[in-house]
Amino acid sequence: MINKKTKFCKAAALLGAAVMMISALAGCGKNTKVVLTAGLKKNEVFRISSASCMLPEVMVYLTNMQNQYESVYGSQIWNASDGQLSLEQEEREQVLTQLARIKVMNLLAQKKEVTLDDKEKERAAAAGREYFTSLNSAEVTALNVTQDLITKMYEEYALAEKVYQTIVENVNPEVSDDEARTITVDMIRVSSSAKASQVLGKAKEEGVDFETLAQAESEDQTVTQSFGKGEVSEELEKAAFNLGKDEISDVVESDGSYYILKCISTFDEAQTKANKEKIVKQRQSEAFDTEYTAFEQTLVRQLNEELWNSVTMIHQDDVKTSSFFEVYQMYFQHQE
Known part of the structure; x- marks a missing residue:
């Protein structure tokens, strides 16, 4: 039998992996940090410069990740703890970090004049329509979302990935056999x-x-x-x-x-090839992180502390949506 601590470690290690589309961005923007201040709207969880994150966005992320874990480990997984934070607390912080990173990357895209083309916007709209129509009435009410909001979230994901690719496209992809051996x-x-x-x-x-x-x-x-x-x-x-x-x-x-x-x-040819890919990805991550961090440090960040502290998981039998990230993959990753 797997004890609570083992479950916690396994599930905590998977945090973020559920959001497959962010895997290329993992490690970037480690310094993204939201500071506490007042002056935000009632339903506004945080604001970074001109980019705002509303409560429904948080609930979409949190609920989808929650239901993905529960489908594997069961609802009792949230009782697991490493002695300091519960897994639910870990996931809440992960969601906040992911959303903050996406918002910062969208601001960076604005600065670099990177935008989605019409075809990419059409994909986001189609993804938004498919995910929203998959929700039952209880889920729409619990998440408090509209189809337009879901489409906007997909557009922001896509733009974050696009600005990442724009920045790393000039990274030297050549790696010698000796370096990768x-x-x-x-x-x-x-x-x-x-x-x-x-x-x-x-x-x-x-x-x-x-x-x-x-x-x-x-x-x-x-x-x-x-x-x-x-x-x-x-x-x-x-x-x-x-x-x-x-x-x-x-x-x-x-x-x-x-x-x-x-x-x-x-010399292991297959492993050397894999190492070359690993080295290029590391170079790309370092190149992006340098630009991202310098930009992120110039931004003003605000967190609605009272609202954020009130955010909890939804425990309703008729709220089981878990396909938000999968739908994005279907419309973007699989069509590149």
Whole structure:
């Protein structure tokens, strides 16, 4: 049986993953922060410069994510806690962060004169129509939404993605095989220098099977490991990438442990290709984050604290909508 803490960790790790369309933007705008102040409209949760977020928008996000989790874990999941915050509190904060980020990115789009074309607006309208007509009367009432509002939310999502792509399109996509190369080794780790020297002697004896020796002597359960540059300590990286196939390293000291490596493969074509894609995405994220953060820090942010503190999940048997993000994917991601 999965205990509450395990459920909390699993579900908390998935927060944001439910919103698949934001995955490309994850990590961007880490400094987006809403500060507390007065002067907002009654139904206005927050305002960032001229961009406003109303309560129905929050409820669409919160309710869709809530129902996605409940479909997997059941409604009891919200009783889980890590000892500090409940999962419901974690999700509320996640929703606030996501909405704030979308609003900031729309403001950035205005500054850069990035807009949706007619075809993209038509997609947003079609998505808005499909999602809104999927709602029953209880859901429309509980969320307090209109079809126009849903369409506007889809337009803002699409524009956020478009400004992201505009900013990262000039990032250099060329990554050399050497930069992306992944090496596979069998690794023995022990905590004693003397023990390491003893094991190294055995490893270099003729006819010794290194993998079998590693399974018997290593203090780590996993023997075979693959990694690229920058993914392990400098000492291990240097030792590993200087090995030829089937070569065995000397004892390598790193972070208080002692290692002996045997090179299994110096080049994994499939993994190297995957690493190239990972490196390009990292470059894109860094390029976007630099521009986003500088822009975000210039904005005035306001939060309706009283209204925000009153926001809770909807627990009604006839409010089960969970397709808001899926509909966006269908009209935008699948048609690119």
